[in-house]
Amino acid sequence: MYLGTRMGAVVAITVLLASCKSDRHAVEGGSVAGSSNSDPAAITVTATDFTYQAPDSIASGNTTVRLVNRGKELHQVQLIKLEGGKTLEDLAQALKSGGPPPSWVKFVGGPNAVAPGQEAQATSVLAPGQYAYMCFIPSPDGVMHAAKGMARPFTVSAGSTASAAQQPSADITIKLVDYDFQPSQPLKPGKQTILVENAGPQPHELVLLRLAPGKKVEDFATWSETGMKGPPPAQPLGGVTLLDKGARGTFRADLTPGEYGFICYFPDHKDGKPHLAHGMMKTFKVG
Ligand SMILES: [Cu+2]
Numbered sequence: 001m002y003l004g005t006r007m008g009a010v011v012a013i014t015v016l017l018a019s020c021k022s023d024r025h026a027v028e029g030g031s032v033a034g035s036s037n038s039d040p041a042a043i044t045v046t047a048t049d050f051t052y053q054a055p056d057s058i059a060s061g062n063t064t065v066r067l068v069n070r071g072k073e074l075h076q077v078q079l080i081k082l083e084g085g086k087t088l089e090d091l092a093q094a095l096k097s098g099g100p101p102p103s104w105v106k107f108v109g110g111p112n113a114v115a116p117g118q119e120a121q122a123t124s125v126l127a128p129g130q131y132a133y134m135c136f137i138p139s140p141d142g143v144m145h146a147a148k149g150m151a152r153p154f155t156v157s158a159g160s161t162a163s164a165a166q167q168p169s170a171d172i173t174i175k176l177v178d179y180d181f182q183p184s185q186p187l188k189p190g191k192q193t194i195l196v197e198n199a200g201p202q203p204h205e206l207v208l209l210r211l212a213p214g215k216k217v218e219d220f221a222t223w224s225e226t227g228m229k230g231p232p233p234a235q236p237l238g239g240v241t242l243l244d245k246g247a248r249g250t251f252r253a254d255l256t257p258g259e260y261g262f263i264c265y266f267p268d269h270k271d272g273k274p275h276l277a278h279g280m281m282k283t284f285k286v287g
Contacts, residue, residue, distance in 0.1 A: 040064045040123050040168065041159075045111075045133060047075035050148035052133050059159030060128045062168075066121040067111040067238070075145065076113045078134045078241040079124055081106035088132050088153045095146070100269045101203075107242035109196075109249030112207045113137060120238025122251040123168055126156045136265075140228045168250050170195035174262075176204035176243070179280035181262040189287040191254045200245025202269055204280070208253060209234035209261040217261030217281045224265075225274075234261060242266060257287025 040062040045054040049071040069075045082091060084104040094102050101107075110133070114120035135150035171192040175182040177199050187194070198204050209220055211234045219233035239262070240249035262282045264275040 042066060044068060045077050047071055047077070047135070047150070049073055050135075050145050050150050052077070052135075052150055052152050054133055054152060055154060057155045057157060058126070060126055060156050061159045062123060063126050064121055064123040065110050066119060067114060068119050069114050069116055072116050073139060073145070074113045074115060074137050074236060075135050075150070076137055076241055077110040078136055079108045079110040079126070080132045080134055081108055081127070082130045082132060085130075087130070088151060091132060091134075092151070099272075100267075106247075107203050107244045108247055109243050110241045111251065112205060112239035112241045113236035114238050115232075115235050118237075120251070122238065122240050122249050124247075124249050128156050128158045131156055142227070168193055170250055173197065174206060175199050176206065176264070178202050178204075179264070179275050179278040181206065181264075181280070181282050187253070187255060187260065187284070187286050189255055189257050191252065193250060193252050195248060195250045196240040196243065197248040198243040198245055202275075203242045203244050203266050204264050204275065205242045205266060206239040207263045207265075208237045208239040208251075209263060210237055210255075211259040211261055211283065213259075215259070217263055217283045220261065221263060221276045221281055255286050258285075260284055260286055 041059060042064040043055050043058055044066045045052055046068045047070065065077055065079065067075065067077050080091065082104065083106060086104045091105065094105065108126065109122055109124040111120040111122040131154050133152045133154060135145035138144045139148065171194065172187060173184040173195045175197055178201060196206050209217060211217065215233040217234070223233050237253060238251055240251055243249055261284070264280040266275050267273065268275060268278060
């Protein structure tokens with residue numbers, strides 16, 4: 001979820017950068033497993049309100065990011081590649097000024113929103129470079145979690161499988177376009193691996209929602225855009241955070257029969273409204 005219209009205050013972003021630096025001695029929550037072309041390396045990112053425990057350095061290649069939400073709010077892990085020698089400080093400056101993200105910001109996916117106490121994972125191919133973990137989800141006060149401390153830099157160094165381009169083999173492919181979700185086939189009950197690819201032109205994300213009985217994805221959109229008051233009309237089950245055009249991410253889902261939804265919050269390049277307001281949300285049935 002990327003509620004870009006609620007970017008948070010300048011002061012708050014400055015504070016988060018200070019807290020990143022002082023967090024250097026925090027216990028790391030991640031482990032880096034061995035990597036091969038067919039078997040992605042795995043790291044764990046633990047989210048609380050409002051910090052990440054995560055590795056500062058990982059090897060390039062196919063990487064599964066497991067998000068463990070130990071907070072009381074929804075959290076996600078947006079992986080952002082910072083090109084052209086840019087830093088997290090530069091990114092914070094760019095977010096303050098608003099508008100579409102600059103060209104040196106590359107959205108490469110990561111596990112999307114998951115409820116407190118739950119886990120989600122997503123696999124992305126990471127090339128060597130400088131990156132950030134970021135949570136664009138706002139609190140009920142409207143301030144984005146990134147501005148409360150959930151922004152953390154990390155480095156991807158050249159690994160033994162730096163060119164590993166293949167994703168885990170998927171059961172279903174969902175294409176993202178302006179402004180639609182296009183699954184290759186219906187999602188089914190049980191475990192499945194879902195490849196998400198953005199055909200663009202704009203960046204998009206996919207949040208998978210399990211809807212409460214009688215609710216539609218529009219109800220979750222309204223709830224999330226009006227201060228998250230009352231019981232949520234859906235439970236987010238992860239998905240893949242923002243991908244640039246041409247980027248891909250894979251996630252696993254284990255679904256019971258019921259009503260589900262997809263939604264995208266990216267602020268439109270033309271009018272700044274979230275893509276859901278352009279129709280990028282979908283209610284569907286599983287089973
Ligand atoms: Cu979108």
